[in-house]
Amino acid sequence: MIKTYDAIIIGTGQAGPFLAQRLAGAGMKVAIIERKLFGGTCINTGCTPTKTMVASAYAAHTVSRAADFGVINNGAASVDMTLVKARKDAISGQSRTGVESWLRGMANCSVYQGHALLESPTEVSVGAERLTADRIFINVGGRAVVPQMPGIAEVPYLTNSSIMDVDFLPRHLVIVGGGYIGLEFAQMYRRFGSEVTIIEMAPHLAQHEDEDVSSAIQSILECEGIHVRTNATCIGFSKRGDHVLARVDCVDGDPEVSGSHVLLAVGRRPNTDDLGLTEAGVAVDKRGYIVVDDQLHTSVPGIWALGDCNGRGAFTHTAFNDAEIVGANLLDNDPRKVSDRITAYALYIDPPLGRAGLTEAEVRKTGRRALIGRRPMTKVGRAVEKGETQGFMKIMVDAQTHEILGAAILGTGGDEPFTQSLT
């Protein structure tokens, strides 16, 4: 028997529960489907657990430089990875059960667990169950890319998901990919006590950032003893005993890096390959992202796509905004759109990078007359007082309208209200 709903939401990542609440609150009969962990990437393998672990790493780092602050610790401090993981699991788990109980207790909302498949533009199956609705919201998120590098199938590797199960200290963690995920794990594990090498194919870490930002990030990481190998083309892997050898074709340095563990952090891909999208006529781009318009409609009327799977943002805050946009258009007659959104995000190394609007390179590319202000954190009293003077900040404004075009704050507090006030 087919069960009829007003709306079906596939996926309980950030956008899903909030949209469910909005629609159910408006009197719609809602079904929401989760195939694995309630709360999606953010709560289970993304923001929540990683920032929890970043906090443990910060504590370890602070202890290691306690003498800088006049605090003498004569005992031997050490990091117990089972306790670090237990703290992470507790905080992440609390969020996960919170989302699940919120959804299960929500009026007008039914929860289904299992893999959803589009049977038609208005029908979804979950195992033996069949559901139908005139409105279907796809919110299926993404996962780590496992690149087809030579030898990858012959060696054990970790991704940002499987590293969540690690409760020991890798002797030497080799991280493939110098993007945001790779950099956060690199500094975290270095501070826990691992030797860490980052292998990046591009000439710079965090390659979408301005070069001055990238090079300052590299300095911060190298100061802590992290090895950075950029311009590393032709990467391949092999096993030697219980070690993994990574071949790197760099201009400088050893052609091989021998590590105890490998973390792949070379990007994300959307979970859109096993949903029946093609059969339902939902268009995806060549990377698998669902094609959406400015109000998040897909190519099929009555089907929307929200969150990481639409390629319009890869953050919890953009996913939440997607839910706001869809809700406003459907329920409030308020034509909010994705292109109203100003880019804003943070990289949670320590000190963090907060970014808003355009980069300096992007401002230059527009060809407009612009002004720029810069300030090293060594010239910020609060940073000096905290003993955290690494990094710098800069801001770009339009020379004529005086509008703020973009800002980057790589420094203590760079992720907080300070960056918010600029957006």
Added chain:
Amino acid sequence: MYARAPYTTIQRAVHIHPTVSELIPTMLGELQPLSDAAELRAVNGAGGARVG
């Protein structure tokens, strides 16, 4: 940025001391044309600034 307000709005606001935010007005008071920015960087060494 969402308000599309001129930067002078933030520049004229009174910020809490001591915070990182309080230096935003100072930074905005030292704006240079973007085309000259490369030279500015060479002068203040902002890109690589850190504690030794």
